[in-house]
Amino acid sequence: EPEVTQTPSHQVTQMGQEVILRCVPISNHLYFYWYRQILGQKVEFLVSFYNNEISEKSEIFDDQFSVERPDGSNFTLKIRSTKLEDSAMYFCASRTLGTDTQYFGPGTRLTVL
Amino acid sequence: DQQVKQNSPSLSVQEGRISILNCDYTNSMFDYFLWYKKYPAEGPTFLISISSIKDKNEDGRFTVFLNKSAKHLSLHIVPSQPGDSAVYFCVGNAGNMLTFGGGTRLMVKP
Numbered sequence: 001e002p003e004v005t006q007t008p009s010h011q012v013t014q015m016g017q018e019v020i021l022r023c024v025p026i027s028n029h030l031y032f033y034w035y036r037q038i039l040g041q042k043v044e045f046l047v048s049f050y051n052n053e054i055s056e057k058s059e060i061f062d063d064q065f066s067v068e069r070p071d072g073s074n075f076t077l078k079i080r081s082t083k084l085e086d087s088a089m090y091f092c093a094s095r096t097l098g099t100d101t102q103y104f105g106p107g108t109r110l111t112v113l
Numbered sequence: 114d115q116q117v118k119q120n121s122p123s124l125s126v127q128e129g130r131i132s133i134l135n136c137d138y139t140n141s142m143f144d145y146f147l148w149y150k151k152y153p154a155e156g157p158t159f160l161i162s163i164s165s166i167k168d169k170n171e172d173g174r175f176t177v178f179l180n181k182s183a184k185h186l187s188l189h190i191v192p193s194q195p196g197d198s199a200v201y202f203c204v205g206n207a208g209n210m211l212t213f214g215g216g217t218r219l220m221v222k223p
Contacts (some may be wrong), residue, residue, distance in 0.1 A: 004158075030211070033211075035211070042215050042216075043157070043202065043211075043213040044213070045210045045211060050208050056208065056210055056211060058210075091157070092158050093211075100144075100145040100147075100162070100213060101147065101162060102159075104149070104157045104158070104159075105156050106156045
């Protein structure tokens with residue numbers, strides 16, 4: 001069964017460094033998403049992406065964040081200058097046309113020291 | 114921001130019995146609701162969904178009920194199995210964005 005994959009599973013970085021989290025969505029899906037879950041808090045929407053552009057973003061998704069689909073398979077989330085409060089699980093999700101169901105990857109745990 | 118609220122952080126049920134997980138929402142713009150389950154160190158896994166124009170959807174052991182006037186959903190699992198032990202998230206969909214509840218940890222005892 002096709003699934004969303006994410007790499008790395010765990011990323012440790014120093015405050016102020018740039019990180020790139022990578023996702024490979026399900027191959028025939030057209031809509032892509034990033035969510036995050038800070039420890040002990042709810043899963044929160046960050047951004048949605050369709051047709052090579054951002055379609056929605058939350059107030060969390062400020063200028064420090066960017067997304068890109070550099071090729072036909074990868075979808076990346078970049079945080080330019082990480083802060084301690086960026087430590088969280090980051091989940092990528094994708095869905096196909098004609099359905100509202102989003103399928104999630106296993107997540108990347110980001111730890112900012 | 115409590116657009117989706119799951120008031121029970123945990124629920125314990127005996128194997129073979131019914132599990133009922135409840136969820137309340139406030140956002141009238143939700144047009145679709147989903148339930149996801151999550152095991153530790155994994156991403157949320159889609160379980161079942163319901164359109165806002167329906168009041169019930171069934172898939173095997175899982176049934177979701179929607180009471181739109183009360184802004185309330187429930188997920189019924191019957192019979193419950195030990196492998197159902199996980200965190201269950203009630204999720205509302207509006208405008209291409211999912212809004213998660215806080216989750217209910219279900220423990221099914223053998």
